Amino acid sequence: MDEWSLKKRQEDKICALGLHSPGAQKIKAINSKRAELLREQKALAKGLRRSVGEDIIVQRSNVKAQQVAVKKSRQMFGSMDSHRKPIPSEETPEGLSQTLQTVLRVSQELESLQKEVQQLEKAEKVEQLKGAQVKVNTLNDWFGRYGEPKRQSQPVEMARSCVMKPRRLPFLGTSNAVTLRKGHLIK
Incomplete structure (x- = not known):
């Protein structure tokens, strides 16, 4: 080898x-x-x-x-x-x-x-x-x-699901809702 x-x-x-x-x-x-x-x-x-x-x-x-x-x-x-x-x-x-x-x-x-x-x-x-x-x-x-997986859950990693950062609401700040973007491996 x-x-x-x-x-x-x-x-x-x-x-x-x-x-x-x-x-x-x-x-x-x-x-x-x-x-x-x-x-x-x-x-x-x-x-x-x-x-x-x-x-x-x-x-x-x-x-x-x-x-x-x-x-x-x-x-x-x-x-x-x-x-x-x-x-x-x-x-x-x-x-x-x-x-x-x-x-x-x-x-x-x-x-x-x-x-x-x-x-x-x-x-x-x-x-x-x-x-x-x-x-x-x-x-x-x-x-x-x-060991940890090589691919980490990040917004740029499209294969894994990722918890997105909260959306910005105009004049109120940020939302309390959590958005989960499904990765290509789950779809």
Whole structure:
């Protein structure tokens, strides 16, 4: 998580409650391991794509050479020469099968990490529900626990409702009536 996101989550009281919990730390560690495995899988996929591309080029030339050899063999005095180039992946000791096994291993590790993250998130949710039993009876209790809202009730803030200042009555001063202007969030 970058510094800006971390700062914003620490400032928000509700997000800060689950930011440094042990479950969140484990999930963060697993996600970093997953990111590393995904990078490894990406590198393997690039290498596999490159080697398969090389194999396809050689195989196409082999097919062309065999087609020419078949055509020559049908001629009356044609020679029976066939020029087959070895496929690059067959020449290497590991070959494509080893690369595919490595890709499958990485995929299985990613699946197991995903399952582990899901279990940790479930446990974290249960833990939060246990902690959610905190009784907050008044707005002051709520603001004490979770902090004041960023948008305050002011005449320039159109989203929140606002108690307007009393109207001025000509020759009498100000009115005793209180006017509540509804904000856009209530309408």
